[in-house]
Amino acid sequence: MTTVPNLLPVTARHRLWPRCRRCTGIALDLGSARTRAWTSERRMILDVPTVTFPGHGATYPIQRGTIVDTPGTARMLDRLLGHRLPRSGRPLLILTTPVLGGMAYRAEVRTAVEVLRPRAVLTVPTARAVAAAAEADLTRPLLVLDVGAHLTEVTLLVDGAVTDAHCTALGTSDLDSRTPPSRITEAVVAMVTTMLDQDHTSLTLDALRRGPLLAGGGALRADIIYPLVDRLHASVQPVAAPHTSAVRGAARLLQAAHAHPSALTDAVHHG
Numbered sequence: 001m002t003t004v005p006n007l008l009p010v011t012a013r014h015r016l017w018p019r020c021r022r023c024t025g026i027a028l029d030l031g032s033a034r035t036r037a038w039t040s041e042r043r044m045i046l047d048v049p050t051v052t053f054p055g056h057g058a059t060y061p062i063q064r065g066t067i068v069d070t071p072g073t074a075r076m077l078d079r080l081l082g083h084r085l086p087r088s089g090r091p092l093l094i095l096t097t098p099v100l101g102g103m104a105y106r107a108e109v110r111t112a113v114e115v116l117r118p119r120a121v122l123t124v125p126t127a128r129a130v131a132a133a134a135e136a137d138l139t140r141p142l143l144v145l146d147v148g149a150h151l152t153e154v155t156l157l158v159d160g161a162v163t164d165a166h167c168t169a170l171g172t173s174d175l176d177s178r179t180p181p182s183r184i185t186e187a188v189v190a191m192v193t194t195m196l197d198q199d200h201t202s203l204t205l206d207a208l209r210r211g212p213l214l215a216g217g218g219a220l221r222a223d224i225i226y227p228l229v230d231r232l233h234a235s236v237q238p239v240a241a242p243h244t245s246a247v248r249g250a251a252r253l254l255q256a257a258h259a260h261p262s263a264l265t266d267a268v269h270h271g
Contacts (some may be wrong), residue, residue, distance in 0.1 A: 010056050023040075023089060023091070023119075023258070024037070024040050024086060024089060024091040024092070024256075025040040025091055025092045025093070025254050025255070025258055026038070026040070026066055026081065026091050026092075026093045026116065026118075027039075027094050027247055027250035027251040027253075027254045028077075028094070028095045028096070028113065028173060028250070029095075029096045029126070029129070029244075029246040029247035029250060030050065030067075030073070030095065030096070030109065031050060031062070031148060031149065032050060032060070032062050032063055032064055032148070032149060032150040032171075033049070033050060033063065033149035033150060033173060034047060034048065034049060034050055034149070034152065034243070035047075035048055035049070035050045035076065035077075035080065035083060036048075036243075036244055036246070036247040037080060037246070037247065038089075038247055038250070038251040039084055040080070040086075040090075040254075041084065041085075041086070045198040045244055045247055045248070046080060046081075046157065047243075048080055048242055049242070050062050050076065051076065052069070052072040052073070052075045052076040052079075054072060054075070061065060061073040061076060063150070063206075064093075064151050064169045064171075065101060065105075065150070065151045065167070065169075066098075066101075066105070067109060067112065069099055070108050070111050070112050071112075073108075073109075073112040074112045074113075074114070074115040075115075075245075077112060077113060077176060077241060078115045078116070078262065079087060082115065082116070083187075083237055085116065088246065089119075090117050090118055090119035091112055091116060091117075091118055091119065092118065092119060092120050092254065092257065092258060093118040093120070093121045093122070094121075094122040094124060094250050094253055094254040094257065095109055095113065095121065095122070095123045095124070096123075096124055096125070096126045096129045096246045096247070096249075096250050097109065097123045097124070097125060097249070098125075098126060098153065098167065099125045099126060099127055099153050099162055099167065100153075100165055100166075100167050102256075106123050109123070109153055115196060117151045118179065119181045120262060122253075122254075122257060124249075125155065125165075126146055126155075126189055126246050126252055127144035127153065127162065127165070128157065128160060128162070128249070129155060129245070129246045129247070129248075129249030129250045129253065130144050130146060130213060130239060130246055130249055130251055131144060131157060131160070131213065131249065132247040132249035132250075132252045133239060133240075133245040133246070133249035134213055134239045134240070134249075136213060138157060138159060138160040139159070140206070140207075140210060141156065141157070141158050141203045141204070141207035141210070142156070142157045142158075142207050142210065142212075142213065143157075143192070143207040143208060143210075143212035143213070143226055144157060144212065144213045145188055145212050145213065145214045145215070145218075145228070145236070146215045146216045146246075147171065147172060147174040147184055147188070147214065147215070147217065147218025147219065148171045148217060148218075149172055149216075149217055150169065150170075150171040150173055151167060151168075151170075151171055152167060152170055152171055152184060152187055152216075152218070153166070153190060153265040154166050154167070154188060154195065156190070156195060156203065156204055156207055158203055159231060163203065164195050164199070165257065166191040166194060166195065168187045168191070170183065170184060170187055171184075171217070171218075172184070172207065172216075172217040172218055172221065172228075174239070177183070180228070181221060181223040181224050182227065184218060184224055185224060185227040185228055187229060188228060188232075189228070189231045190207040191235070192204075192208065192212075192232060196208070200228050208232065208234050209234065210235060211235035211237050211239050212234060212237065213238075213239055214228070214236050214238045214239065214242070215238075215239050215245045215246065216242055216243070217242070217243060218242075219238035219239060219242035220238070220242060225238060226255055
């Protein structure tokens with residue numbers, strides 16, 4: 001488990017967790033392979049397989065960025081976090097979401113997290129959370145490449161907001177003797193090329209020249225990193241602890257929302 005440090009000064013309205021006793025918070029990253037959660041009570045990251053057990057055997061309620069079993073997702077969250085929540089009070093909850101998940105995904109995930117009795121639900125695109133974890137300068141265009149276990153996303157952030165995004169249902173768990181890492185490299189390059197071709201401004205090119213951030217399990221693989229550097233002609237920058245970067249970034253944004261509720265208007269969607 002990883003500790004997330006306190007990040008913001010104490011305000012008159014709320015103290016930083018855990019000194020603030022009036023409320024609790026949860027940051028949640030629901031992946032197809034792993035679910036990661038940060039809670040204000042423990043200030044540690046919980047990291048478990050995304051799996052539920054409705055009867056005999058295991059089922060997987062989230063597949064390639066899509067919630068296919070909402071009740072199963074709720075059971076998994078209750079098993080992971082239900083006993084960790086205080087009996088009194090309701091948590092502020094922030095969730096990372098696939099960049100192209102849209103309203104349908106947010107509706108399903110909000111239904112699933114009702115099992116945690118949240119007082120408010122905020123959602124943030126995974127790429128924005130990754131940028132927060134990396135403490136990236138969001139006054140300049142930024143490309144975020146997220147190569148996960150089952151999904152690969154390429155996102156352009158401008159002033160912290162998503163302005164373009166592409167994804168493919170391919171990830172590190174698909175790699176085997178018939179699916180080499182070059183398949184992921186080719187998919188990422190194709191998505192970036194499409195973004196460049198469709199961008200009538202210089203924003204995507206500026207972000208590429210700056211150097212994309214690389215997150216997810218792919219950021220730990222040299223056979224993905226170095227070919228991307230070569231094919232994109234850019235300085236690809238793996239983020240620290242890439243597996244947990246999204247939930248760590250969500251935790252930073254959660255603490256900001258807790259201390260300054262109006263500070264994240266452009267970063268999050270209110271549930």
